[in-house]
Amino acid sequence: MSKIHAEHPYIFATEDTHKKAGKRCLKHKIAWDIFFALLLLLLTGREALWASAAEETISEDIVANIASADAETSQPQSEEYSANSLMPEIFEVSLNMIYPHEGVKKDQLRNSLKELLAAGSEKEAAIKIGAVMGSERKKSTAYLGFYCRVALPYVNGGLDERARFLSWFLNGYGGSGVVILSEEGIEKIMATGRKRGEFWRFVEEGNVPSDKLDRIYGSSDAFYIPFTAGEVFILDIIGSDNGKAALWKVLPGGINKKTWSAGTWEREITVRGDKLY
Secondary structure, three states: OHHHHHHOOOHHHHHHHHHHHHHHHHHHHHHHHHHHHHHHHHHHHHHHHHHHHHHHHHHHHHHHHHHHHHHHHHHHHHHHHHHHHOOOHHHHHHHHHHOOOOOHHHHHHHHHHHHHHHOOOHHHHHHHHHHHHHHHOOOOHHHHHHHHHHHHHHOOOOHHHHHHHHHHHHHHHOOEEEEEEEOOOEEEEEEEEOOOOOEOEEOOOOOOOOOOOEEEEEOOOEEEEEEEOOOEEEEEEEEOOOOOEEEEEEEOOEEEEEEEOOOOOEEEEEEEOOOOO
16 A cells, blocks of 8 residues: 555545545535525415415405495385385285286386385375375275275374375276265265255275265264365254364365364255365
């Protein structure tokens, strides 16, 4: 070995150089591996951050859409409830009298009434219900008397409120008027034509008028006598001691009211259907 060493004095130096170079390469490789690992970790973290941000954005959009959908769903329900709460019972009863069964026409009329009532236009709603009923019943005075007896008690209030609603209703119904007499304060009522022919008869509840003389519709607190526009007839009334008597002549858009104190008295009243007073 000493001979080899003597002949090649730099052999071990060369081996040391190769070893050092190999170590440097290994260090560089390790450094690059660490660099790429850190870069990969950084990129992965950024993608995760982007994914998280995107997920939050999508989640916010979903929540916003759900909130919007809830608002859109709840708003019509609120409007529907408000419209229903403004629908007085007289309109429900009238609607069912016109269209006893459900259908397109009934739905359309109901929606129209709800819109008018929700807008505070009770008069216009009454005119509309009168117009539809007049069209469906061909402006029959017999049916008008039946309607007064069955439906008007559902008007909120007393006979004054019924007369007011009826005056609006007749604007739509057309061609007719109604005399309302209070049951209170009246002992007896008779009615006849202007030439004092046969007396008109009472229509019993549940019966259909079978004769032209069947004209008076009684209820628990009032009498209703429908008449055609321009008709003239005579009322004979006997008062009683049980309260103040009242009479309303109701024409389309107008009311003429008369009252009498309690007592035994007699009145002959000529009703002219062509003018209010």
